[in-house]
Amino acid sequence: MTTINDIAQMANVSRTTVSRALNNSGYVSEDARKRIMKIVEETGYIPSQSAKSLRTKRSGVIGIILPRLSTETTTRVVNGINESLAKEGFQILLTDTELDKQKEIEYIRLLKSRHVDGIILLATNVNDELLKTIQEVDIPFLSIGQELPGVTSLVYDDYHAAADLTNMLIHKGHEKIAFIGVTNEDPSVGGKREQAFRDIMKENDLPVDENWIGEGDFSIDSGYEQMKKILKNSKDNRPTALFAVTDRMAIGAMEYLKEQGYKIPEDIAVVGIGASMMSKYMTPSLTTVDYFNDEAGRNAASLLLRKLKNEEIEKKFELSYRLILRDSV
Amino acid sequence: MTTINDIAQMANVSRTTVSRALNNSGYVSEDARKRIMKIVEETGYIPSQSAKSLRTKRSGVIGIILPRLSTETTTRVVNGINESLAKEGFQILLTDTELDKQKEIEYIRLLKSRHVDGIILLATNVNDELLKTIQEVDIPFLSIGQELPGVTSLVYDDYHAAADLTNMLIHKGHEKIAFIGVTNEDPSVGGKREQAFRDIMKENDLPVDENWIGEGDFSIDSGYEQMKKILKNSKDNRPTALFAVTDRMAIGAMEYLKEQGYKIPEDIAVVGIGASMMSKYMTPSLTTVDYFNDEAGRNAASLLLRKLKNEEIEKKFELSYRLILRDSV
DNA sequence: CTGAAAGCGCTTACAG
């Protein structure tokens, strides 16, 4: 492999000078610079990042830890992150926890060993070991979608998004609203969205029948199963609307409702959250909330880059959202 | 930062011994090993990968170059790759060309500078500069979805998949079939799928009206626009079926057809390729071809890992596919 | 079973 020493020798200069020419740091005579560049060109020399980052302690790589690559939300966030990062010459090192909490922690440490300049975590839960590990590794860190105490966090406004959806259903005249959530270990999706739903129902003096509350696991299938369970449990007193905390679960629920011959929205209205592609093209199109994940990703990346430059930034950023009213209500 | 020297000092051994203990290489007395491990544990020591890979020339990172992160096909492939790779302790370094051919080449060189152990390319085109760069960098390389001369390639069976779809439409009685393809610069999606369509039409003595041929750009919108154009061009002699080479373009086309009040499949049957989530949940559900992208990704990764171990492997692998018949035909 | 030494390919004060 060609190294900086080879180039130096061929150009009749020291490797110091080659380094300076390559990095535009310090003085290099026009003459030397030209000779060096010509040889770099000819040989196709590519400097070793390992050597560079061993020396400079910077790698130009940002680590990402995500719960599942295969959901649209995640993809859009990663896409946004990558857009911002690529512009500044950074690359992404990707790790996927497959929803395993322990792996979140492992990967933080692994990313440190790989000398990433910063880490962006798409967290699905908050626990002490996680927080402790983040402190320990002492790397510029950013959490997206979940508020982590002491960590710069970019969060969606889950509470108000869910509150708006609930209010909207109530204003449309619904009083019997079913709900499909996820585990409370996920404070954002599991906690806040359910809390908002319950708060708004209470504010409007509407009862929440626990038989109409389901807990899924983000998957389409679980939406299907929970809808089935809810209808089974409710006998003749059926809900007239369903609030599923993710589009995928809403879609699963709609699948079941259609199979059973229910009309959407006439018999049961359905809403989700996420603004997935599918929500737009299915029939009936799904009412949902757009979290602008791409933009969230872009913001996350540029915030992290600002941290790398030691700029002072706030600890918490709340993102905006937009209700998309469609045919399912 | 704690380094191997700190550990060595604290454990009263040389760093040679620490290295051996950490990597399970060579002899280390039980006593020394225990002392070392205890201190590693206590300090939370994490070895520097940059130093390691500078020394060993291996990084445990595989570079991926993809055309667009935001499509389902790509995501599924990456997901499959990651599954296989993570099991073996490798991580992914991600680069996204945003369909820019020049960036494909830049990223190959960039990944080399980052000392990746191998590269997987999801190519969208084949050109000489690309092939030349691949030769130059001399890194274990694998192409997926596109056959690159001289490069280990994992390809979908585009020709037969497209042929099967066309035959199926013909057997259903369709004689006037419209087609939405993409640029020929993409030999697999643009070239082979169209070639198969034309070959099968010819075999069956069916005319291909050039007014019924559209060229999109993979996007949903372009499917919509091309369908519009095709119908506009065909006046009263309308096609009775549409073959779009991707699900997304098929979905765009269906959008337009629905808007114009055409019934699918009664007025026009529609087929796509890709087996996207959406194809399953939209109404009518879309007939398509499943390329098993996850599995393709898994295969790609394990083939590459075998190459890293210097195993001899063939140059070309053809993947299987499956026709999914749904309500759109 | 253990350690001293060399070296991987860079950058960066320092001196000139």
Next chain:
DNA sequence: CTGAAAGCGCTTACAG
């Protein structure tokens, strides 16, 4: 404007 030298944190023959 240029170069010699030190050093980043590891691994690996080599010698004992």
